[in-house]
Every structure is written in C-alpha cells, then in structure tokens.
Amino acid sequence: MPVExxxxxxxxxxxxxxxxxQYVGGELNSTVKDWDACDVRWALMYxxxxxxxxxxQGVMILYEVLNEREGVLAERTYSVxxxxxxxxxxxxxxxxxxxxxxxxxxxxxxxxxxxxxxxYTNMLAALELAGIPLEAKDRTVDDPIVVAxxxxxxxxxxxxxxxxxxxxxxxxxxxxxxxxxxxxWKAEGRPGGxxxxxxRLARTGGVYVPRxxxxxxxxxxxxxxxxxNTPGVPWRVSKHTVMDLDxxxxxxxxxxxxxxxxxxxxxxxxxxxxxRGCRFCQAGMxxxxxxxxxxxxxxxxxxxxxxxxxxxxxxxxxxSSADHTEIGDIAKGLADRYTEDKVGLSLPSTRxxxxxxxxxxxxxxxxxxxxxxxxxxxxxxxxxxxxxKMVSEEDLIRTVATAYGNGWxxxxxxxxxxxxxxxxxxxxxxxxxxxxxxxxxxxxTGQNDIRCTVSIGGFVPKPHTPFQWAPQLGVEETDARLAKxxxxxxxxxxxxxxxxxxxxxxxxxxxxxxxxxxxxxxxAVIRAVYEDxxxxxxxxxxxxxxxxxxxxxxxxxxxxxDVDWYTTRERSxxxxxxxxxxxxxxxxxxxxxxxxxxxxxxxxxxxxxxxxFDCGVCPQMQTEIQIGPTGKKLLPLTVVNxx
Amino acid sequence: MxxxxxxxxxxxxxxxxxxxxxRLRFTSxxxxxxxxxxxxxxxAVPMAYSAGFxxxxxxxxxxxxxxxxxxxxxxxxxxxxEERDPERLRAQLDASLPPGLDVVDAVEVRTPNLADRxxxxxxxxRLDGVSPEEAERAAAAFLAAESVEVERLTKNGVRVFxxxxxxxxLEVSDGRSGDGARGxxxxxxDVRPGRACAILRLVVRHATPAVRPDDVLSGLRATxxxxxxxxxxxxxxxxxxxxxxxxxxxxxxxADRAAASAVPPATAGPRATATA
Ligand code: B12
Ligand code: SF4
Numbered sequence: 053m054p055v056e057x058x059x060x061x062x063x064x065x066x067x068x069x070x071x072x073x074q075y076v077g078g079e080l081n082s083t084v085k086d087w088d089a090c091d092v093r094w095a096l097m098y099x100x101x102x103x104x105x106x107x108x109q110g111v112m113i114l115y116e117v118l119n120e121r122e123g124v125l126a127e128r129t130y131s132v133x134x135x136x137x138x139x140x141x142x143x144x145x146x147x148x149x150x151x152x153x154x155x156x157x158x159x160x161x162x163x164x165x166x167x168x169x170x171x172y173t174n175m176l177a178a179l180e181l182a183g184i185p186l187e188a189k190d191r192t193v194d195d196p197i198v199v200a201x202x203x204x205x206x207x208x209x210x211x212x213x214x215x216x217x218x219x220x221x222x223x224x225x226x227x228x229x230x231x232x233x234x235x236x237w238k239a240e241g242r243p244g245g246x247x248x249x250x251x252r253l254a255r256t257g258g259v260y261v262p263r264x265x266x267x268x269x270x271x272x273x274x275x276x277x278x279x280x281n282t283p284g285v286p287w288r289v290s291k292h293t294v295m296d297l298d299x300x301x302x303x304x305x306x307x308x309x310x311x312x313x314x315x316x317x318x319x320x321x322x323x324x325x326x327x328r329g330c331r332f333c334q335a336g337m338x339x340x341x342x343x344x345x346x347x348x349x350x351x352x353x354x355x356x357x358x359x360x361x362x363x364x365x366x367x368x369x370x371x372s373s374a375d376h377t378e379i380g381d382i383a384k385g386l387a388d389r390y391t392e393d394k395v396g397l398s399l400p401s402t403r404x405x406x407x408x409x410x411x412x413x414x415x416x417x418x419x420x421x422x423x424x425x426x427x428x429x430x431x432x433x434x435x436x437x438x439x440x441k442m443v444s445e446e447d448l449i450r451t452v453a454t455a456y457g458n459g460w461x462x463x464x465x466x467x468x469x470x471x472x473x474x475x476x477x478x479x480x481x482x483x484x485x486x487x488x489x490x491x492x493x494x495x496x497t498g499q500n501d502i503r504c505t506v507s508i509g510g511f512v513p514k515p516h517t518p519f520q521w522a523p524q525l526g527v528e529e530t531d532a533r534l535a536k537x538x539x540x541x542x543x544x545x546x547x548x549x550x551x552x553x554x555x556x557x558x559x560x561x562x563x564x565x566x567x568x569x570x571x572x573x574x575x576a577v578i579r580a581v582y583e584d585x586x587x588x589x590x591x592x593x594x595x596x597x598x599x600x601x602x603x604x605x606x607x608x609x610x611x612x613x614d615v616d617w618y619t620t621r622e623r624s625x626x627x628x629x630x631x632x633x634x635x636x637x638x639x640x641x642x643x644x645x646x647x648x649x650x651x652x653x654x655x656x657x658x659x660x661x662x663x664x665f666d667c668g669v670c671p672q673m674q675t676e677i678q679i680g681p682t683g684k685k686l687l688p689l690t691v692v693n694x695x
Numbered sequence: 696m697x698x699x700x701x702x703x704x705x706x707x708x709x710x711x712x713x714x715x716x717x718r719l720r721f722t723s724x725x726x727x728x729x730x731x732x733x734x735x736x737x738x739a740v741p742m743a744y745s746a747g748f749x750x751x752x753x754x755x756x757x758x759x760x761x762x763x764x765x766x767x768x769x770x771x772x773x774x775x776x777e778e779r780d781p782e783r784l785r786a787q788l789d790a791s792l793p794p795g796l797d798v799v800d801a802v803e804v805r806t807p808n809l810a811d812r813x814x815x816x817x818x819x820x821r822l823d824g825v826s827p828e829e830a831e832r833a834a835a836a837f838l839a840a841e842s843v844e845v846e847r848l849t850k851n852g853v854r855v856f857x858x859x860x861x862x863x864x865l866e867v868s869d870g871r872s873g874d875g876a877r878g879x880x881x882x883x884x885d886v887r888p889g890r891a892c893a894i895l896r897l898v899v900r901h902a903t904p905a906v907r908p909d910d911v912l913s914g915l916r917a918t919x920x921x922x923x924x925x926x927x928x929x930x931x932x933x934x935x936x937x938x939x940x941x942x943x944x945x946x947x948x949x950a951d952r953a954a955a956s957a958v959p960p961a962t963a964g965p966r967a968t969a970t971a
Contacts, residue, residue, distance in 0.1 A: 063718070067763050067926040072721040078793050080730075308733060310719070310726045310793070362733030362791070393736075394750060 055087055058145055059153040065139040073311045074102035075136065077150035080308035081360060083115075084152045085125040091238060092231045094118050094126040095149055095159040095196065097178060099171035100590060102150075105130040106307060107315035109369070110202060111165050113302040114223050124231055127151035127159075131174040132181070134587060134594075140181060147182035156182040160234055162196040163227070166204035169567035170560075170590040172211055176582040179214065186579065188216050188263060193245045199230070199259075206291075206338055207515040207631035210567050210574035212262035216246075217253055219260070220634055221291030221338070222324070224300050226258060251282065260289040260634060267572055267630075273613040275571060275628040288635045291338070293675045297324060298349040305360040317365035317398070318357045322350055322382070326371035327659045327667075327677075330429070331440045331650050332468065334514035335371055338636045340669040342660060343678040347378045347385070351686045354386060358395065365396040373399040374408050375660075377680040383414045385686025391417060404428060404443045409454045421459045426451070427466040430474075431482035437653040438473050445485060452489050456496040462503040463489055468511040469533055470525030470561070472650060479533050482506060483540040487547045505552035506541065508534065510561030514568050515631040516638055518646035521623040524565045526616075527597075530558030559597035563589065565619040566604070571630035574618070576607040637675075639668030702750060705743035705774035708804035709781050710948055711788070713769050719795030720765035720930075727796065728756065734791035735773070740784065743774040757810050758934065761907060766931040767799075768816075770809060770947065805954030812947040813901060815863060815937035818908045820895040824924040827869040830893035833919035834867050843914040854904055858914035861906035863898040864942040870894045898942055901934075 066072035087093070096115055098105030105111065111128065118126035127149035132140065140146070146155040156162055156178070164175055176186055179198070185191050188198065200208055200218040208218035219226045230253065237249045244251075253259040264285040268276040280287060294300055306318055323344040326336040345353075354366055366386065368379075376382065379399075386397055397415040404426045412424055428443055430436040436443060452463055467482055486504045493502035510530050513519045525533075534555050541551050566574060580603035588594035604615050623629065625644055632640070642665075649656060659665055660679060670676055715722055722730070732752055735742055744750035753774040760766040785801035792798065822830060837843060843859040870892025899906055908929045915921040935947035946952075 059718070064925055066721055071723075072763065073723065073726055076718040076721050078719060078795065080733075080793055308730075310722050310730050312726065312729070316729075359737065362735070362737035364733075364736065394744070 055154050055158045057153040058148045058155055061143065061145050062140075062148060062153060065136065065143060065145065068139060069136045070133060071311060074130070074309075075132070075150060077153065079106070079150075079310065081305040082128075082151055082307055083119045083125075084127075085119065087125070087152075087154070090123050090125040092124050092161070092235045093159045094124070094161045094163055094227070094231075095129055095154075095156045096126055097129045097131075097156075097162065097164045097175075099131050099164055099166070099174035099178060101133065101588070102130040102309075102311060103313045104590075106309050106311075106313050107319075108165065108167070109303070109319055109321065110167070110223065112307055113300075114163070114165075114201075114227050115307075116303050116305065117224050117300075118227055118231065121228070121231070123235070127154060129156055129178065131171075131178060131588065137177065137181065137587075147178050157184055157196065159196045160238070161230065162198045164198070164200050164202075166200055166202040168590060169204045169210070169564055170595075171204075172567060172578050173582045173586045173589055175211065175214065176579065177587055187213050189213075191216070191246065193242060195246075197234070197246075197249065197253075201226075203335060203338065204568075206334070206634055206636060207568065207570075208260065208262065208634070209267075209572050209630040210570040210578060212572045213575040213579075215262060216250060217259050217261045218634075219258065219292065220289065220636065222294040223292070224294050224302070226292045229256065230259065251284070254282070254285045257286045258290055258292055261285070262572075265633065273611065273617065275630060277628060278630075278633045288633050290635045291637060291673065293637075293673050294324070295343060295675060295678065297321070297343050297345040297678075301345075301349060301353050304353070304356060306357055306363075308361045308363070315367075316363065317367045318354065318361050318363040319367040319369050320350055320353045320357065321345065321370060322368050322373055322376050322379075323370045323679075326375070328372055328375070329440050329646075329656050329658060331438070331518040331646060332429070332471065332511060332514075333371075334517050337517045337638060339371070340637065340667065341675055341677045342375075344376055344680055346680065346682050346684070347382050347686060348682070348684050350382055351385065351389075355389075355689065358390075358393075364394065365398060366390070368397070368399040372403060374403050374411055378682065378684075379411060380414075381685055383411050387414055387417050389686065389689055400425075404448050404451050409451060409458060412455075412460075413458055421461070423462040423464055424455050424460050425464040425466065428485070429466065429468050430471060430478065431467060431480070431485060432478040434653060435471055435474055435478040437655055438650050439468075439471055440650070440655050442655055445488070448485065449488055449492050453492050453496050456493045456502065461497075461501075462505070463493070464505045464507060465489070467506065467508040469508050469537075469555075470511040470530050470558070472513075472519060472522040474525070474533075476533055476536055479537050480540050482508070482537055483544070483551075486541065486551045487544060490547045490550050501550075503550055503552065505554065507554045508537070509556040510558045512561050512565045512568055515629065516636045516643075518643050518650055520569070520629060520643065521625075521627075521647055523622040524562070524619045525558070526620050527558040527562055530561065534558075560589075560592075560595055562615065562619055563595075563597065563600045566600075566615055569630070570618055573608065573611055573613065577604045580604075580607045635672070637667075637669035637672040639666070639672070642667050702744045702746050703776040705753065705776060707775045707778045708772055709775065709779070709784060710770060710772045710802050710804055710809055710951060711785065711798055712800035712948065713771070713792075714795070714797045714799055715760065715764075715766045715769065716795045716797065717765070719793065721763055722796065723762040724756070724759040727759070728754075730792060730796060731771070734788055737791045738784075738787040740773070740788070741775050741777040741779070743776050758813050758901070760931050764908070764929045764931065768931055768933045768935075770813065770934070772804065772809060800948060802948045802951040803955055804951060806950045809947060812936050812950070813934050815898055815900045815944050816934040817932040817944050818895075818897050818899060818911075819930045819932050820897070820908055820912065821870060821928040821930075822893045822895065822923045823870070823928075824891055825893045825921065826891040827867055827893045829891075830867045830895060830921065833915045833921035834865050834895070836919040837862075837911075837915055838865060840918055843918055845910050845913040845917060847910060847913070849904065856904060856906050856910050858906055858910050861900050861902055862911060863900055863937060863939070865895060865897040865911075868894045868896065896932075898937070898944060900937060 205218045254261040264282045325339040325342040513522045742752040757770045781801035789798040842857045
C-alpha cells in the first residue's frame with residue numbers, strides 16, 4: 053500500500069513558522085528508500101527539537117545501521133515547536149518523518165531515543181499528533197510498536213503505560229534483532245496480533261514489555277515485587293552490549309543539516325563505556341565495560357567522515373576521551389594529517405592532569421588557545437572522595453599553571469550541588485578553588501586579566517548507580533546553597549570580578565529526579581502535565597515547575613506517595629527499586645557496597661589498570677574490557693589532487 | 696603564539712549562479728552559507744582564506760533571496776589559490792550540494808562589480824485560489840496608480856515603500872494553463888487541476904530600501920483588495936542588468952563570458968597551469 057507524503061499539506065504551513073528549514077529534510081547523507089520495497093519500516097525519533105536531535109549520535113547510528121539493510125527502511129522524526137504543532141492540529145497534519153514526510157503511524161516500529169527523561173512529554177505530543185493512542189493498551193494491530201531506547205530507558209517505568217517495549221543498552225545489534233522478529237511475524241500474516249509480536253520480543257530476554265509484568269505495592273507505598281504475568285517472559289531483561297567497535301564504524305556518513313544545530317562537527321566515538329567509577333554518573337555505570345575503537349579504526353572513520361561531510365571540526369567523543377590508551381598518538385596523528393586542511397580537533401576534556409594539557413596543546417597546534425574545561429565536580433577534597441572523583445586541589449592548581457603557561461587564558465570548572473553528605477562548607481570551597489586558580493594564573497602569566505568560570509548544577513540521583521538510594525537535595529536547600537556560593541564569589545574584592553558564575557536553580561532537577569527514579573504511578577503525572585500543555589521540559593522557556601507540582605499533587609492524591617517521597621527520600625537496602633528487573637549487569641550488592649564506601653569516603657580504582665573489583669558487569673553480560681595499545685600509528689595520507 | 700605563514704594569495708576568481716528550488720527554498724541565507732562552505736571542503740576546492748586566527752574562505756554573496764522564496768538566480772563569487780576550469784568546478788560543487796541547491800552557471804571573473812549589475816529581478820508569484828481575472832483586475836489597478844505605498848517593519852523600524860515605482864513590469868497568466876510549473880525541482884508537474892490559480896510575473900528594480908515581492912503583494916491588496924487564501928509561492932527567475940526600454944533583465948555574467956572569449960586567459964606571474 054503506498055503511503056502518501058504529507059509534504060504538500062505541511063508546505064502550506066511552513067511560511068508561518070520559525071526556522072522552517074528544520075522540517076523539510078533533505079540533509080546531506082540522509083536516505084529515502086522505496087516504501088514498497090521494504091517490509092520492516094522504522095520511524096526513529098529524538099524527542100526534542102531538531103537542532104538538538106539531529107546531531108544525536110545514537111539516532112544517527114541506528115538510522116544508518118537499519119537503512120544499510122536490504123528490505124528495511126528507517127526515517128527520522130523530531131519534536132515540532134509549538135507554533136507548528138498548533139498549525140498541524142488545526143489543519144489535521146500528522147506527525148511526519150523529515151526524510152520522506154511519511155506519517156509516523158504508517159510505520160511498523162516507532163523507536164524513541166531517550167537520553168534524558170525531560171523528553172517524556174514530547175513523546176506524548178508526538179504520539180497524539182501521529183494519531184497513535186497514548187496508552188499501549190489502546191493500540192491496535194495497525195499501530196506501530198512503540199519502543200524506547202537510550203540511557204533513560206534503563207528505568208522505563210514512568211512511561212511504561214505509553215510504551216509497548218523498551219530496549220536497554222547498545223542498540224546496533226538490538227534493532228536488527230527486533231527487525232527480524234517483526235519481519236517474520238508480518239510474513240506469517242501477523243498471527244496473534246500485537247500481543248503475539250510483543251511476546252516474541254519479550255521472550256528473547258532482551259526486550260522489556262511492561263504489560264507482561266505486574267507491579268505489586270506494599271501498604272507503605274513501596275514496591276513489593278515485580279512479577280512476569282505471562283509464561284515464557286523472563287524475570288529480568290538484559291542490557292545489550294556491542295563488542296568490537298571496529299566492526300561497527302557508525303555513523304559512516306554523518307548527517308549534515310542545512311539548519312543550524314547544537315553540534316556541528318564530525319564526531320567519532322573513540323571508545324564506549326567508562327570505569328573511572330564516578331558514583332553520580334549513570335552513563336559510566338550502565339555502559340561498562342570499556343571498549344576502545346582502535347587508532348586505525350578511528351583514523352579511517354575520520355577520513356571517510358570528513359570526505360562525506362565537509363565538516364571543519366572533528367570531535368573525539370567518549371565519556372572520558374583522554375583515557376584512550378593511544379590518545380596521544382591519535383591526537384598527534386590527526387593533527388599531522390589535517391592541519392593543512394584547516395580541520396580543527398576537539399575532545400571534551402574533563403580530566404584534570406598535565407597530560408590533558410599536552411593533548412590540548414596538540415589539538416590546538418595552529419589555533420587560538422581560548423578556554424579549557426575541567427570537571428572537578430566537587431568543591432572539597434572530602435566530597436570528591438564521596439563521589440570518587442580522584443583529583444586533588446594540588447593536581448588542579450598544577451594543571452592550571454601548566455595551562456596558563458602554555459598560553460591558555462580562560463579556565464572553566466564544572467561542579468554539582470546537592471551531592472550526598474554535602475554541606476555548605478563543601479560548596480563554599482568552590483569559591484576558594486576558583487580564587488586559587490586565578491591567583492596561580494596571575495602568578496604564571498604576570499597578567500591580571502585571567503578568567504575562571506564556575507558552572508554548577510543540581511545533582512540528580514540516577515538508577516543503576518551507587519547513589520540510586522541517596523536522598524536528593526530539595527529545591528530550597530539547593531537554591532540557598534547556591535546563593536551562598538554566589539555571594540562568596542561576588543563579594544571577593546580581589547578575584548570576584550574575574551570569576552564567572554553560572555548556575556541552574558533546583559527546580560528542573562526535582563522534576564528530573566521524579567522522572568528518573570519514578571515508578572509506574574508517575575505515568576499519570578506525565579500525562580496530566582502533557583494534557584495541561586507541558587512540552588519541551590529541557591528548555592528553560594517552556595519548563596514549568598509549578599505545572600509539574602500541581603499535576604503531581606492531583607495525579608498522586610490518595611496514593612500515599614508524593615514528589616518528596618520519590619526525590620528527597622533515602623531508600624534502604626531492602627527496598628525493591630522500580631528498575632531492579634532491568635539488568636544493567638551491575639551487581640546490586642556491589643552497588644550497595646560502593647554506596648557505603650561513598651559514605652565512608654573510600655575511593656575505588658579503575659579496573660582498566662587495577663584488578664577487576666567485581667562490579668558484576670563482565671561475568672553477567674559475558675563481556676570483557678577491550679583496550680589497546682595496538683602499537684599502530686596513523687600514517688600521513690597520500691595527497692590526492694583534485695582539479 | 697605562532698601565527699603561521701600568511702595565507703596563500705588568490706590567483707583566480709569565479710562567479711557562480713545557484714538556485715534554491717522546491718522545499719530547499721526554506722533555507723535561510725545563513726544556512727546556505729554553511730552548506731556552501733562545507734561543499735567547498737568536500738570538493739577540495741583550493742580556496743583562498745582570510746588571514747587571522749580563524750581563517751575564513753573568501754566567498755562574497757550578492758543580494759540573497761529571502762527565506763521561503765525560491766530562486767533560479769542567486770549569485771556569489773569565490774577566490775581560489777590555484778586555477779580551476781569554471782565548468783568542472785561548477786559540476787563538482789553542484790554534486791556536493793543537496794538537490795535543490797544547484798550550481799547552474801560559472802564564469803571566470805573578468806570584469807569588476809557584479810553587484811552593480813544586479814539592477815533588477817524577475818519574480819514569479821504563484822497565487823493559488825486566485826482566478827486570473829481577479830489578478831488581472833488587481834494588476835491593472837496597481838499599474839494605473841501613480842504610486843502605491845506600503846508599510847513594513849524592518850530592522851530600522853516601520854518603513855514606507857513605494858511599490859509601484861519599483862515595478863518595471865507586471866503580467867498575469869493562468870496557472871492552470873501550463874505556466875503553473877513551480878520553481879521546484881519537485882514541482883514540475885504540480886499544476887493542481889480544478890483550482891483557480893493566477894501567476895504574476897513581475898520585474899522589480901533593486902533599490903534601497905529593497906522592495907520585495909511580498910511588498911508588491913501588499914500593494915496589490917492595498918489598491919485592489921487582492922487577498923490570496925493561501926501563502927503565495929514566490930520564485931526569483933532572474934536578476935541582472937535591466938533594459939529600461941524593453942523591461943527585460945539580462946544575464947549578469949554575460950560581460951565576463953564575453954571578456955573571456957575575447958582575451959585568452961590572463962597571466963599574472965608564475966602560477967600553476969590550469970587543470971584541464
Ligand atoms: C557523553 C555525552 C556527551 C559527550 C559525547 C557525546 C556523544 N558521545 O555523543 C559530549 C561532551 C561531546 C557531549 C556534548 C553535548 N551534549 Co551530551 N551527553 C553525553 C551523554 C552523557 C551520553 C551520550 C552518549 O554516550 N552517546 C553515545 C551514543 C552512541 O549513545 P546513545 O545515544 O545512548 O545511543 C545508543 C544506545 O543508547 C541505543 N539507543 C539510543 N536510542 C535508542 C532508541 C531505540 C529505539 C533503541 C532500540 C536503542 C537506542 O543505541 C545507541 C547505539 O548503541 C548524554 C546523556 C545520556 N544519558 O545519553 C548527554 C546528552 C545527550 N548531551 C546533552 C547535551 C545538551 C549536549 C550538548 C548540546 C552540550 C552543549 N551545550 O554543547 C553537546 C552536543 C552533543 C551532541 N552530539 O548532540 C543532553 C541532551 C539534552 C536534550 N535536550 O536532549 C544530554 C541528554 C545530557 C543532559 N541530560 O543534558 N555530550
Ligand atoms: S566486571 Fe570487573 S572488569 Fe568488568 S567492568 Fe566491572 S570491575 Fe571492570
């Protein structure tokens with residue numbers, strides 16, 4: 053059955069909206085396949101604005117992996133801004149893909165990528181615009197299977213009502229496996245309808261289908277247990293892990309948008325996973341173990357990617373890029389290859405040591421040395437032990453001195469407020485640190501004009517981390533602590549003027565906390581917020597704390613639980629957590645011990661260079677650390693002259 | 696800090712005509728600039744760069760059409776550090792840009808000031824839901840007027856424009872009878888049957904402040920109550936020197952082309968031989 057493009061109808065609306073180019077597709081390296089020649093069709097959504105969603109690495113990878121397969125097509129869709137949403141509702145134009153402008157409802161699978169919980173209301177907007185029933189139980193065999201992935205999917209419970217299924221972990225192989233199951237079911241004439249398809253998916257053990265699990269509650273509101281209610285459905289669902297990144301060199305042809313986006317460079321993921329063990333970091337915990345891409349694999353991806361895109365900058369991405377075993381040779385090799393072509397190199401530098409400065413120098417060989425960014429995360433030595441961020445103030449000052457000595461003039465420092473056990477004193481130390489940085493900078497350079505920017509946000513405890521049991525700091529306490537820090541910085545005569553202070557108030561953090569550690573009862577809150585007009589919660593100008601609190605009060609009334617219960621309450625060892633049946637590989641007892649170590653200010657090493665400390669992931673997932681060095685080098689490219 | 700060697704000098708300049716067709720008419724000028732500069736990199740064009748910490752490739756853009764307006768005739772000029780055959784360069788760049796942003800003409804620069812030659816534009820305005828008779832009537836009233844002033848909010852506040860004075864010619868045809876093809880690469884067969892549709896073809900002089908095709912539409916509304924039910928689709932068909940007598944707009948690259956065929960390639964000291 054041919055599916056018609058909605059573009060002619062959309063086109064008439066575009067002259068009336070902001071930045072219409074974001075809705076027209078046609079990006080370089082985008083793909084439109086023949087609908088009828090494919091039997092499994094995916095609509096992939098990053099549920100945020102195009103400018104944030106387009107450069108998302110995860111979606112770009114899955115889009116390409118799927119489109120490379122014979123008989124499979126994938127198209128992309130993003131959240132439309134309220135101006136277009138209103139017009140689409142008025143004129144009956146459905147949620148569409150930007151590739152061929154096909155209606156989302158026509159696809160077999162609607163996959164959403166949740167990097168953050170703040171995209172949940174946008175999912176509901178997209179479903180409704182698509183004409184797909186909001187709740188999974190109301191969907192028919194003609195609606196797409198709605199599947200969530202991305203880091204937030206590690207606790208899909210708050211959106212369980214709206215999802216048909218969720219996938220945790222790496223998506224590359226998982227989307228292909230799902231595709232095969234859908235293909236077979238369709239070829240057989242869709243036996244047993246939706247339920248049969250979902251059952252086939254659930255039985256793999258790698259796809260979570262919320263409706264096949266019942267949640268039982270205790271009288272005090274806590275969860276009693278989560279039980280499968282259908283034969284053959286496993287008690288726990290495993291995360292997916294892709295081994296050998298060199299076999300998955302995606303994206304090979306990164307999308308190049310016409311519209312301006314937040315991230316305009318050629319990005320290469322140089323490794324996946326991180327075992328530094330920062331206790332607040334969900335990304336680090338759930339993506340273990342570390343799997344490096346080889347230096348030669350990286351070189352090839354950069355070369356092909358630049359040819360395919362024309363980007364003027366290469367980003368070497370990972371959770372802690374300076375930790376690649378051959379990062380020095382990678383940086384030097386790429387700098388040698390590309391300085392002639394005026395291609396810039398960047399790496400999100402967060403670690404605080406002299407080695408990072410050498411690297412940064414290498415990467416900016418011919419450029420301007422403006423700003424360096426470090427993330428000590430905690431202001432005092434004590435709190436850094438609690439969070440396992442192993443860096444001393446002396447390290448930082450020494451690093452900064454080297455940086456200023458090498459011509460850098462501006463240092464940015466990232467911190468969190470509201471960490472477990474934190475006091476005002478810990479946070480006020482941040483001001484001292486910033487002053488010491490400037491003092492050192494003045495000493496080394498002999499100049500007064502040295503800048504240091506302090507950027508600080510509220511800490512949100514996340515599932516599958518040692519802090520999953522921790523109480524979150526309330527809004528008033530967070531704001532009061534930040535105000536004290538601001539005053540301490542501003543009132544300083546000698547240095548205050550040179551310290552920039554950027555902070556986020558505590559309100560969005562509480563909503564994020566509610567959604568991160570929520571259970572199925574939170575679904576009603578999300579729906580109420582959506583129906584009240586809530587959208588784009590990651591955007592300051594659209595986010596409404598009051599709306600969230602009002603809707604939570606109403607939706608949770610009579611349940612015995614409330615926002616504080618979900619956020620500022622400390623959990624005990626015995627408590628069944630809403631995400632316990634989703635297996636990230638981390639041993640819950642190990643997480644608990646690490647939580648106890650945190651409270652006792654005991655640090656833990658990195659298993660890449662010390663023996664395994666039994667976090668549980670490798671044996672549970674049958675994976676292993678994959679790191680170099682390979683000993684290989686990047687050779688200069690032969691110059692091919694074009695004319 | 697080392698500043699590096701001075702940038703290589705420009706040895707050749709090339710003028711290009713490009714289009715904004717179909718859905719890519721929603722590209723803003725900023726969007727186009729980024730896309731074009733990336734296309735230059737993908738096709739490894741030996742661009743001359745400005746000096747300084749953040750060197751920029753030397754590209755000058757002329758008189759870009761507004762966002763949402765399609766165009767068959769946009770112009771820009773680039774400076775190269777090695778000579779290139781204009782036609783091959785054009786084909787390469789065209790292949791590097793998405794379909795719809797098409798590079799359709801290229802000449803080596805032999806004459807100064809392209810911008811001065813862009814004296815007027817030919818616009819086609821497609822008015823769906825407006826009958827040709829209705830459009831005729833409005834056009835006649837507009838043309839009969841001495842001046843037709845409209846207001847528009849600009850960066851510098853509300854400005855008044857005389858739209859009549861800027862219009863050198865204005866003709867109406869029937870969108871259903873063949874001239875309905877849109878500027879779009881995808882729009883060739885888009886004659887929507889059974890619906891009234893008028894096409895305006897107008898020549899507008901470039902002036903400061905610029906009178907845009909939507910100003911002329913405002914003028915038609917002011918003089919003759921012409922109110923199209925759906926947004927007009929506007930395409931710039933051409934821009935260039937205006938022959939006031941005949942009211943025709945000619946090719947602004949013609950002078951360069953003529954100079955090139957009259958004189959063999961200019962030699963300016965030692966440089967790479969042109970690649971064939
Ligand atoms: C590490 C990181 C960075 C690093 C590296 C980025 C990278 N590798 O892409 C750096 C420092 C460069 C960075 C920069 C930025 N980041 Co960042 N970043 C992250 C972080 C922590 C992890 C991202 C990551 O590892 N990506 C690697 C890719 C391959 O993994 P993935 O996206 O998870 O996808 C895989 C799986 O999850 C799965 N999957 C994903 N979706 C789906 C869907 C389905 C259906 C299935 C089956 C599977 C599946 O398959 C994929 C392939 O295996 C996320 C937070 C998070 N929880 O995701 C924030 C995050 C994505 N970043 C964010 C932001 C804002 C930015 C910046 C814009 C910051 C800035 N102002 O400059 C830039 C822009 C970068 C960009 N490409 O868009 C925000 C996005 C907010 C939003 N509204 O969506 C996030 C969510 C953090 C936050 N909470 O604020 N970032
Ligand atoms: S199981 Fe051991 S080796 Fe594997 S990630 Fe955990 S601590 Fe490291």
